[in-house]
Amino acid sequence: MASPEYPLLSKNFFADPYPLLRRLRDECPVYYHAPLGAWFLARHDHCTAAVRDRRLVNARARQLLSTLMPALHGTDELAAMIGQWSRLLWFLDPPRHTRSRGLVMRGFSAAAIERVRDEVRASVEDALASVPGGGGELDVVWQFADPIALEVLCAIFGLPGELRADFRRWTTDIMQVAGAGATDEDPALRATDSSVKLFGLLAALVEERRARPGDDMISRFLGDDRDDPAVLEEVTIQCFQMVGAGYVTSRNQIACAVLALLEHPDELARLRATPGLLGPAIEELLRFAPSVLTTNRLAAEDLEIGGQQIRQGELVFPILASANRDPAAYPDPDRLDLARGGRPMTFSIGPHYCPGGPLARLELEEALQGLLRFPSWQLVGGFDYRGASLQDRGPSQLRVRLGV
Ligand code: HEM
Numbered sequence: 001m002a003s004p005e006y007p008l009l010s011k012n013f014f015a016d017p018y019p020l021l022r023r024l025r026d027e028c029p030v031y032y033h034a035p036l037g038a039w040f041l042a043r044h045d046h047c048t049a050a051v052r053d054r055r056l057v058n059a060r061a062r063q064l065l066s067t068l069m070p071a072l073h074g075t076d077e078l079a080a081m082i083g084q085w086s087r088l089l090w091f092l093d094p095p096r097h098t099r100s101r102g103l104v105m106r107g108f109s110a111a112a113i114e115r116v117r118d119e120v121r122a123s124v125e126d127a128l129a130s131v132p133g134g135g136g137e138l139d140v141v142w143q144f145a146d147p148i149a150l151e152v153l154c155a156i157f158g159l160p161g162e163l164r165a166d167f168r169r170w171t172t173d174i175m176q177v178a179g180a181g182a183t184d185e186d187p188a189l190r191a192t193d194s195s196v197k198l199f200g201l202l203a204a205l206v207e208e209r210r211a212r213p214g215d216d217m218i219s220r221f222l223g224d225d226r227d228d229p230a231v232l233e234e235v236t237i238q239c240f241q242m243v244g245a246g247y248v249t250s251r252n253q254i255a256c257a258v259l260a261l262l263e264h265p266d267e268l269a270r271l272r273a274t275p276g277l278l279g280p281a282i283e284e285l286l287r288f289a290p291s292v293l294t295t296n297r298l299a300a301e302d303l304e305i306g307g308q309q310i311r312q313g314e315l316v317f318p319i320l321a322s323a324n325r326d327p328a329a330y331p332d333p334d335r336l337d338l339a340r341g342g343r344p345m346t347f348s349i350g351p352h353y354c355p356g357g358p359l360a361r362l363e364l365e366e367a368l369q370g371l372l373r374f375p376s377w378q379l380v381g382g383f384d385y386r387g388a389s390l391q392d393r394g395p396s397q398l399r400v401r402l403g404v
Pocket residue numbers: 051089090091101241242243245246247249250253290291292294295296320346347348349350351352353354355356357359360
């Protein structure tokens with residue numbers, strides 16, 4: 001029997017994915033999306049099993065990029081991008097993944113993350129400096145979340161100020177195709193070009209840290225192996241991964257969390273009134289309004305999930321946002337309950353779980369604490385989800401009047 005059509009890439013879906021995800025969980029939890037030629041998993045148990053299943057591998061840069069950028073089929077640009085992306089952590093399997101991840105985790109110890117707190121706090125203060133003491137209007141996406149997310153990456157890498165505009169433009173170009181893909185040639189070519197340029201910038205930065213180590217994350221990745229050319233190259237590659245994985249995701253996550261609170265004024269009031277609620281509230285906001293909707297894998301052999309036959313070579317997308325709303329895992333899942341407790345699937349689990357989770361949580365904590373200083377928040381005008389993708393969903397702007 002042919003599967004019903006579930007428009008997972010439509011404008012309506014990005015505006016509010018949850019009604020469709022509920023239908024998918026109930027009606028067709030393992031769904032073949034013909035236009036993408038990929039399987040989507042909607043249930044919590046299928047998603048958690050898939051991200052740990054060794055038959056579903058991460059070595060899928062070729063299949064994923066070819067699927068996402070059909071306009072560049074057979075071109076040198078696409079081949080170059082595949083070559084580069086194949087070496088990112090997110091596209092590796094053991095034993096290479098284990099080695100590269102070990103190197104990356106040098107930079108993500110709890111102490112190392114805590115050391116950037118002051119810089120995160122300073123970027124929150126800078127962003128809020130544009131709001132007068134008596135209150136005023138702020139676009140939470142572009143005047144608040146974006147500069148914070150950018151500053152945090154620049155700070156952990158020690159990126160000089162004059163390179164930040166290029167850094168932002170190239171990253172945005174790449175992220176635009178990384179999630180939903182690009183059927184037109186222009187954005188696809190822009191992404192491949194930006195990918196090469198960003199890589200060049202990071203290679204120069206790594207070389208600079210080799211020569212002059214500092215207290216930044218790149219220096220920690222290099223550790224005592226800074227004179228090994230293979231390690232220098234590996235660190236450059238994984239910094240590129242970090243930029244792709246950590247900038248737009250964090251920006252959108254701050255905006256999604258603020259929007260969820262604006263849409264639930266009772267929970268916002270509860271957060272203001274309850275000391276100690278911020279920690280659990282962050283976990284709940286990550287569950288309820290995640291910025292990353294899916295991850296993906298490639299079937300290395302034929303396998304069965306939920307009664308469906310997946311063939312070797314097919315892509316599989318566990319929908320983490322749907323796992324987060326599965327009533328089998330989270331009772332009354334469509335209710336935002338800041339005191340709920342428990343962990344969301346937003347950063348995934350298993351060998352590829354997001355190493356940036358603690359940093360993203362710290363950003364959210366500082367960002368919300370900064371905004372909560374203003375006793376009233378009021379949404380001004382509308383918002384939409386232009387530019388959203390399966391990888392990165394967030395409002396394209398969010399004007400809020402902060403009052404005293
Ligand atoms: C709220 C913001 C973020 C969200 C929602 C998020 C989510 C995710 C997800 C879903 C994955 C895929 C896991 C899998 O396939 O099993 C991932 C991987 C990854 N993330 Fe994040 N992430 C965020 C922020 C960050 C930050 C700030 C960094 C670093 C600066 C980062 C670095 C990475 C890396 C390196 C990987 C690849 C890990 C691997 O394959 O072993 N992320 N992230």
